[in-house]
Amino acid sequence: MVAALLNHGAVVNKPCIQGFTALQEAVVQNHVEICEMLISAGAKINTVNMFGITPLFSAAQNGSMDTLRLLIKHGADINTQAHDGNTALYEAVKNRHEKVVELLLSQKADTNTTGKYGLLPLHVAAQNGHEAITSLLIPKTSRTRVRRCGISPLHLAAERNRDEVLEMLLDAGYDVNALLNDERSHLYEDRRRSVLYFSVANVNIHAVRPLLSHGAKTDLDTLPPLLVAVRQGALQTVNLLLEHGAQVNVSVPGLTTSFPPLIMFTARDPLLLKVLLDHGLQGAPCFSCSYGNRPHPPLRSRPENDTRIMEFCELVSSTSASRWVGPIVDLLLDYVGHVTLCSRLLEHLDSYSEWSPIKDKAVPPRSLMHLCRLKIRSLVQRHRLKHLPLPPTLLRFILHQLRGDLDPETMDLRNYEIYI
Numbered sequence: 001m002v003a004a005l006l007n008h009g010a011v012v013n014k015p016c017i018q019g020f021t022a023l024q025e026a027v028v029q030n031h032v033e034i035c036e037m038l039i040s041a042g043a044k045i046n047t048v049n050m051f052g053i054t055p056l057f058s059a060a061q062n063g064s065m066d067t068l069r070l071l072i073k074h075g076a077d078i079n080t081q082a083h084d085g086n087t088a089l090y091e092a093v094k095n096r097h098e099k100v101v102e103l104l105l106s107q108k109a110d111t112n113t114t115g116k117y118g119l120l121p122l123h124v125a126a127q128n129g130h131e132a133i134t135s136l137l138i139p140k141t142s143r144t145r146v147r148r149c150g151i152s153p154l155h156l157a158a159e160r161n162r163d164e165v166l167e168m169l170l171d172a173g174y175d176v177n178a179l180l181n182d183e184r185s186h187l188y189e190d191r192r193r194s195v196l197y198f199s200v201a202n203v204n205i206h207a208v209r210p211l212l213s214h215g216a217k218t219d220l221d222t223l224p225p226l227l228v229a230v231r232q233g234a235l236q237t238v239n240l241l242l243e244h245g246a247q248v249n250v251s252v253p254g255l256t257t258s259f260p261p262l263i264m265f266t267a268r269d270p271l272l273l274k275v276l277l278d279h280g281l282q283g284a285p286c287f288s289c290s291y292g293n294r295p296h297p298p299l300r301s302r303p304e305n306d307t308r309i310m311e312f313c314e315l316v317s318s319t320s321a322s323r324w325v326g327p328i329v330d331l332l333l334d335y336v337g338h339v340t341l342c343s344r345l346l347e348h349l350d351s352y353s354e355w356s357p358i359k360d361k362a363v364p365p366r367s368l369m370h371l372c373r374l375k376i377r378s379l380v381q382r383h384r385l386k387h388l389p390l391p392p393t394l395l396r397f398i399l400h401q402l403r404g405d406l407d408p409e410t411m412d413l414r415n416y417e418i419y420i
Helices: 001-007 023-030 030-040 055-062 067-071 088-094 097-107 123-127 132-139 143-148 153-159 161-173 195-201 206-213 224-230 235-243 261-265 270-278 323-334 342-349 353-361 368-379 390-399
Strands: none
Touching: 001 390, 023 055, 023 067, 023 323, 030 067, 055 067, 055 088, 055 097, 067 097, 088 097, 088 123, 097 132, 123 132, 123 153, 123 161, 153 161, 153 195, 153 224, 161 224, 195 206, 195 224, 195 368, 206 235, 224 235, 224 261, 235 270, 261 270, 270 353, 323 353, 342 353, 368 390
């Protein structure tokens, strides 16, 4: 039928209303014989439609391998770009056409031209999680061009939980501490910047682990990743971040508290709070109250623009946290010396009869053994504590693996003089 029309004078390069020619339609159908007939009849190889799309672009976009080879054989422009800036290679990567990508790269297709969103083909491959295409693009993509984009393919792999591609990029030497530029960071409400933040926000422990092992820093974002993990209650992630040096006593913009802000997100999770306290979270500021023994003002909801400093007793007085006051205060007392409970905390502890021993625990003086524990912990680096040459029971006490004060009568005192 095509032959008959051509023999009767059909105009081979006649476009449709959107500028597509017969050659482009045949390319999309991957019909090599028709394409050869049209080219022999004078079809233009590099003609563009109203979107700037050439026949080769259409072939790459649709994965039409046979017609793509034919067009390349007849000299079609490999690096053709549509009006939005996307290249044929970019489209092939976006649509996961691995064989097309391989063919275009073999013909020296440019891997360093960005598309309409300012991303390179490698970014798109990482976003799609296509390992084979990513491996093809890594050695042919300029690291300098990647940096100019203001976003690393690591960010996109982390955002979409493409764990295999993430590790592939890390092994290829991509900077684990690359940051989003200001323009891209402002697209996110939390102003995230680091690759680590993306994986922590996704609660993806399988990505957090290799990122940290490759040297990811934990302090590159306005909101620390540790705070995000604590807020999620992601204990495994919290432990990993702490093991790799995340700071527990960080200040957080917008949170004006008299105590470490991380405590705000552990008021109902004693286990998580204990992990933070074991890693140096300061508990003493929780017992610093401007009202002390005097009556406290009535509780009221805080407006969003309230800049008053929030105190611990106010935090735990919320409806959702008040039932946890006892266990939280009990735990905090294990990590502080002589402190005074304010009238509001005492009121909470008096509200449940089973909490009365907690109130008594705070009455000075604290035991000498407890005060010695605090002193030892302040003088010895945390990672060295467990290696102190002390009897196991005493060591567990120092490490807070035993709750409360030890009773010397129940402890095995043999050979203590060796350590004394």
